[in-house]
Amino acid sequence: MEHLNVPPDNHVMVLDNQGWVGLIDHLGNETTIVNAARVSFGKLKKEMDDRDVGLLEYLIANKHTSPLEHLVFTFSIHCPLFVRGQWHRHRTWSYNEISRRYTEIDLEFYTPPALRRQAENNRQASVADADFDDRGLREKIAAHNQTSFALYNELLEAGVCREQARGVLPQNMMVTFWGTVDLSNLLHFLELRDSEHAQWEIREYACAIKKLIKPYIPHVAAYFEKQGQIW
Numbered sequence: 001m002e003h004l005n006v007p008p009d010n011h012v013m014v015l016d017n018q019g020w021v022g023l024i025d026h027l028g029n030e031t032t033i034v035n036a037a038r039v040s041f042g043k044l045k046k047e048m049d050d051r052d053v054g055l056l057e058y059l060i061a062n063k064h065t066s067p068l069e070h071l072v073f074t075f076s077i078h079c080p081l082f083v084r085g086q087w088h089r090h091r092t093w094s095y096n097e098i099s100r101r102y103t104e105i106d107l108e109f110y111t112p113p114a115l116r117r118q119a120e121n122n123r124q125a126s127v128a129d130a131d132f133d134d135r136g137l138r139e140k141i142a143a144h145n146q147t148s149f150a151l152y153n154e155l156l157e158a159g160v161c162r163e164q165a166r167g168v169l170p171q172n173m174m175v176t177f178w179g180t181v182d183l184s185n186l187l188h189f190l191e192l193r194d195s196e197h198a199q200w201e202i203r204e205y206a207c208a209i210k211k212l213i214k215p216y217i218p219h220v221a222a223y224f225e226k227q228g229q230i231w
């Protein structure tokens, strides 16, 4: 049996190689989308032509989203707990996660590759600063992660149950979950999370997802590139 805590074959590393997102499976392709749009007329095609590309672009531009819902992707995501908290706000995804009630093996903790400064005029934002001498602070974060892990182990060794002991593990704990979503809601997620308003860490995952799905939806990606987005 394979272990879930390793990246699948088709994956992109993120967060200084501490996290990853992989494509586990997908259902349908761009032809599925245009066929779904044509169900109203009782027509079905096997391959896309130029008119279908035009139809695809029309559907996206006019937010005619239901045909996009027939294309579905399943991802495996390895990310810090605080990224998972943001991700799981997206209710249109289906999730399953490794449970720390069942296992304590493979515990890992994220140490940021660089610390950002708090933005002065936006409480939700941060600012990268190449002159920020953060090495000592990042070492303290790594040490804090290990101290939390040591307390967790001490609690387990004293006979405390896993479901209570995990309460001392920090937000930097890495978690692994599966997420399944249709293309319409995935595009919504990408709009919100590959954005300058989103936290850098979750934005890394959104950019990686674009790379993973681009080969399956080349015309959709090209449409957004024409709008000025990077895919």
Ligand SMILES: Cc1cc2nc3c(=O)[nH]c(=O)nc-3n(C[C@H](O)[C@H](O)[C@H](O)COP(=O)(O)OP(=O)(O)OC[C@H]3O[C@@H](n4cnc5c(N)ncnc54)[C@H](O)[C@@H]3O)c2cc1C
Binding pocket: 089, 090, 091, 092, 093, 124, 185, 188, 192, 193, 197, 198, 199
């Ligand atoms: C930059 C940024 C900052 C944020 N800051 C905060 C914050 O400070 N505090 C906070 O609590 N959250 C915050 N969020 C989370 C945000 O409020 C949303 O919960 C999150 O982005 C998920 O978006 P969504 O609901 O559109 O996505 P999904 O849950 O995937 O829903 C997609 C769409 O489906 C529809 N939908 C889904 N569920 C319902 C429903 N129950 N009723 C009606 N329509 C529904 C809506 O049209 C929705 O847009 C932030 C998000 C971003 C991107």
